[in-house]
Amino acid sequence: MKKSYIWPFANRVSHILLVLFFVVAYTLGDFKSLLSYHVAFGLALGVVFFFRTGWGFVGPKYSKFKDFDFNLQDLKGYLLSVFSKTKEYAGHNPASSWAIISMILVAFLSILTGLLTYGVEAHHGILSFLYSPYLKKIQIFKGVHEFFSNLFLAIVGVHIAGSLIDKFIKKSDAIDSMVSGHKHLSKVINVKTTIFQNVYTLVWISFSVFSLYYLIFTKDNIFIIW
Ligand code: HEM
Numbered sequence: 001m002k003k004s005y006i007w008p009f010a011n012r013v014s015h016i017l018l019v020l021f022f023v024v025a026y027t028l029g030d031f032k033s034l035l036s037y038h039v040a041f042g043l044a045l046g047v048v049f050f051f052r053t054g055w056g057f058v059g060p061k062y063s064k065f066k067d068f069d070f071n072l073q074d075l076k077g078y079l080l081s082v083f084s085k086t087k088e089y090a091g092h093n094p095a096s097s098w099a100i101i102s103m104i105l106v107a108f109l110s111i112l113t114g115l116l117t118y119g120v121e122a123h124h125g126i127l128s129f130l131y132s133p134y135l136k137k138i139q140i141f142k143g144v145h146e147f148f149s150n151l152f153l154a155i156v157g158v159h160i161a162g163s164l165i166d167k168f169i170k171k172s173d174a175i176d177s178m179v180s181g182h183k184h185l186s187k188v189i190n191v192k193t194t195i196f197q198n199v200y201t202l203v204w205i206s207f208s209v210f211s212l213y214y215l216i217f218t219k220d221n222i223f224i225i226w
Pocket residue numbers: 010011012015018019022023052063091092093096097100103156159160163164174175176178
């Protein structure tokens with residue numbers, strides 16, 4: 001097996017940020033006194049996903065959505081052979097491809113309904129002009145936000161379970177590759193990034209970290225009431 005370079009710095013660092021921001025945002029959602037932190041981490045998660053979506057169009061090979069395997073026959077084949085070794089995937093396998101696109105979509109729905117809950121029902125944040133005492137009483141957006149957040153958690157659960165099955169049963173090095181960038185494949189593939197992609201990465205990672213810093217440390221920002 002030949003050592004190949006598949007996931008550039010942007011994918012690996014953004015993945016760590018996603019894990020961190022998701023875990024903190026989800027955990028703090030249950031504590032009323034920590035609501036502002038919940039909103040800050042949730043919005044920062046949205047920033048990371050926003051740039052990951054752009055990376056799906058301007059990123060290098062295998063990171064682009066057009067290189068994802070959305071073929072339903074492939075997905076069926078992959079799932080039916082879940083406990084045996086299947087064909088090698090340089091990029092995302094069909095189950096990962098679907099899980100990743102679902103996570104992005106559901107994360108955005110969760111963040112949007114979170115902003116609506118915060119604005120319409122709590123009279124805070126950029127949608128506070130939509131505040132309605134009636135909607136506050138029936139808490140419709142809160143319910144929808146909880147639904148999408150739990151759906152997000154469920155997809156993350158399936159994603160993690162799939163990654164562990166991949167590692168321990170299929171003996172794939174997908175998890176290691178999300179840390180090191182390297183996979184061992186039958187032929188050498190080395191993904192290279194362009195100058196534009198390197199600049200995009202710099203903006204992506206700095207903006208994601210800075211947005212969290214700004215949301216937490218700027219006490220009179222328009223997004224969060226502290
Ligand atoms: C907790 C929240 C998590 C979220 C929101 C998340 C999200 C994502 C996303 C968006 C990608 C695509 C990365 C890219 O193409 O740039 C990805 C890939 C991946 N993630 Fe996660 N992830 C999470 C946790 C984890 C954990 C805990 C593990 C390890 C057990 C893991 C293992 C992987 C692997 C192995 C891949 C690459 C899959 C493949 O090769 O097709 N993820 N994840």
